[in-house]
Amino acid sequence: MKDSFGVFFVCYDRVMIEEHKNAVKIIQTQVRDYYSRKVPFRVYHGSTNATRVMSFKRSEMVDVSNLDKVLHVDTKRQVALVEPNVPMDMLLDTTLKYGLMPPVVTEFPGITVGGAIQGGAIEAGSFKWGVFSNTINEVEMILGDGSIIKASPTSNQDLFFGAAGSYGSLGLITSAEVRLIPAKKYVTITHLPVASFQDGLDKTLKYTKSSCDFIECGMFSKDRGTVVIGNLSDTVEGKLMRFSRARDPWYYLYVENNARLKKTVTDTVPLRDYIFRFDRGAFWAAQLAFTQSGLPFNWLTRFILDRFLRTRKLYQAVQESAAAQRYICQDIVLPTRTLVPFLDFIDKEFNMYPTGFCAVKADTKSPLLFNGIEDTDYVFNVGVYGLRIEPYEKFVAANRQIEAETTKLGGRKWFYAHSYYTEKEFWNIYNKHWYGKLRNKYHATTLPDIYSRTRVNDKYRVHTKGAAIKTLLGKANYASKSSCDSVHDGPTR
Numbered sequence: 317m318k319d320s321f322g323v324f325f326v327c328y329d330r331v332m333i334e335e336h337k338n339a340v341k342i343i344q345t346q347v348r349d350y351y352s353r354k355v356p357f358r359v360y361h362g363s364t365n366a367t368r369v370m371s372f373k374r375s376e377m378v379d380v381s382n383l384d385k386v387l388h389v390d391t392k393r394q395v396a397l398v399e400p401n402v403p404m405d406m407l408l409d410t411t412l413k414y415g416l417m418p419p420v421v422t423e424f425p426g427i428t429v430g431g432a433i434q435g436g437a438i439e440a441g442s443f444k445w446g447v448f449s450n451t452i453n454e455v456e457m458i459l460g461d462g463s464i465i466k467a468s469p470t471s472n473q474d475l476f477f478g479a480a481g482s483y484g485s486l487g488l489i490t491s492a493e494v495r496l497i498p499a500k501k502y503v504t505i506t507h508l509p510v511a512s513f514q515d516g517l518d519k520t521l522k523y524t525k526s527s528c529d530f531i532e533c534g535m536f537s538k539d540r541g542t543v544v545i546g547n548l549s550d551t552v553e554g555k556l557m558r559f560s561r562a563r564d565p566w567y568y569l570y571v572e573n574n575a576r577l578k579k580t581v582t583d584t585v586p587l588r589d590y591i592f593r594f595d596r597g598a599f600w601a602a603q604l605a606f607t608q609s610g611l612p613f614n615w616l617t618r619f620i621l622d623r624f625l626r627t628r629k630l631y632q633a634v635q636e637s638a639a640a641q642r643y644i645c646q647d648i649v650l651p652t653r654t655l656v657p658f659l660d661f662i663d664k665e666f667n668m669y670p671t672g673f674c675a676v677k678a679d680t681k682s683p684l685l686f687n688g689i690e691d692t693d694y695v696f697n698v699g700v701y702g703l704r705i706e707p708y709e710k711f712v713a714a715n716r717q718i719e720a721e722t723t724k725l726g727g728r729k730w731f732y733a734h735s736y737y738t739e740k741e742f743w744n745i746y747n748k749h750w751y752g753k754l755r756n757k758y759h760a761t762t763l764p765d766i767y768s769r770t771r772v773n774d775k776y777r778v779h780t781k782g783a784a785i786k787t788l789l790g791k792a793n794y795a796s797k798s799s800c801d802s803v804h805d806g807p808t809r
């Protein structure tokens with residue numbers, strides 16, 4: 317019986333891989349056509365976790381949204397071969413069936429494998445494992461001329477490391493081999509109160525040397541916060557807390573409550589609830605929707621609206637409404653030595669709370685990635701989300717101010733968010749010569765470059781009410797393929 321199951325799975329995987337090869341051939345043909353006509357194209361995959369307004373022209377895009385399958389899980393080698401549009405929750409759920417899990421699974425379940433490699437992705441375990449692309453053994457890519465190539469740390473490694481964080485400007489990822497580790501049923505979390513940014517940094521650095529699996533710090537004011545350390549476990553310690561059902565508390569409110577107690581607390585969370593703990597409320601960003609609409613923010617309203625307050629739906633509303641043009645939403649990465657000065661700057665200039673940070677293992681092999689910062693064992697990712705700033709010109713000025721301070725402190729930013737760097741500023745941070753040579757070598761010069769893909773040039777009309785209704789009715793543009801040709805009634809100059 318067991319053998320026939322084994323045989324069935326081998327056949328099933330073979331069929332999947334054949335289907336994959338055929339799907340890739342179709343995309344190759346499209347890319348070759350674009351290449352022959354020198355048409356720059358963009359990668360569409362049916363969703364996004366970017367806050368920049370994404371709009372596509374059908375005549376200048378390649379749709380990889382159907383490359384959404386886990387092709388094979390090898391329990392001996394502890395790896396999974398997956399297509400790029402596999403979202404994190406599907407990747408985790410599939411590998412857990414084999415008692416395994418990816419070392420880095422992002423908090424937002426809708427982030428895809430391709431987007432996580434190309435856009436960068438981290439989790440509270442990144443102090444140990446680095447960014448998501450540091451857990452990849454090999455990628456299969458279609459280059460700008462339509463040819464196919466495999467890249468890994470040992471073959472075509474310049475492309476393998478160069479493509480991480482390149483926002484699709486060096487080619488299309490069509491599959492990736494993800495490393496896996498043994499999974500456990502729970503995560504035991506301990507809340508350690510902190511009384512300053514420095515205290516949060518010191519406690520985080522102290523635990524990076526311990527055997528724990530997860531570390532992150534939430535600050536609720538300049539002098540009140542908590543470092544939460546987590547350990548994979550098969551036993552329950554303290555209260556068993558859940559964060560995935562409509563009646564459960566939002567995770568950040570639970571952490572804030574413990575920070576208020578100012579005492580060490582240990583609880584246990586089922587693994588999946590812990591991994592996607594920030595899905596409900598998108599960290600704390602969704603609280604803005606209550607402030608914006610005037611709806612009371614309490615357990616009952618969160619319970620009733622729960623389905624719409626999870627990141628997949630929230631992103632549809634963000635893309636539909638273009639409301640991200642009013643709210644500061646940035647992830648900034650800094651070397652250890654300038655984390656506290658940056659937090660002081662945000663406190664003084666914007667007084668924005670909550671704010672959160674976590675350590676990420678530095679790795680300079682991928683020059684475009686935010687953890688590619690020199691002379692530091694760890695970089696620190698800081699999430700600053702939430703302050704509403706209007707009019708648009710003031711919003712841009714505030715983002716520019718954050719960009720200037722980030723550069724001054726030797727930091728980098730994520731490009732899922734709004735970016736207003738001038739071309740000169742951008743290439744002062746990233747190596748244009750190296751990038752240009754790589755694009756030439758791998759036939760990527762017809763693809764839009766990373767600067768043009770990530771720099772925000774257009775202003776869009778913000779329409780929150782209409783967008784909220786369309787999202788509630790499942791008619792938001794990113795809810796279907798209609799986000800092509802293009803979403804918004806064009807930028808307003």
Ligand SMILES: Cc1cc2nc3c(=O)[nH]c(=O)nc-3n(C[C@H](O)[C@H](O)[C@H](O)COP(=O)(O)OP(=O)(O)OC[C@H]3O[C@@H](n4cnc5c(N)ncnc54)[C@H](O)[C@@H]3O)c2cc1C
Pocket residue numbers: 358359360361363364365366367380400401422423424426427428429430431432434435436437438439482483484485487488489490598599601645647699701732769
């Ligand atoms: C409030 C907030 C908090 C966040 N917090 C986190 C966090 O804690 N951890 C984290 O990891 N991320 C976080 N993110 C960001 C998110 O991870 C990144 O935006 C990530 O890149 C999104 O992946 P995606 O699958 O939605 O891809 P997209 O954002 O749609 O794509 C990213 C880039 O990759 C390109 N791309 C996608 N698929 C392919 C492919 N197959 N081949 C070539 N190019 C491709 C796209 O064209 C795009 O340029 C946060 C975002 C927000 C707004």
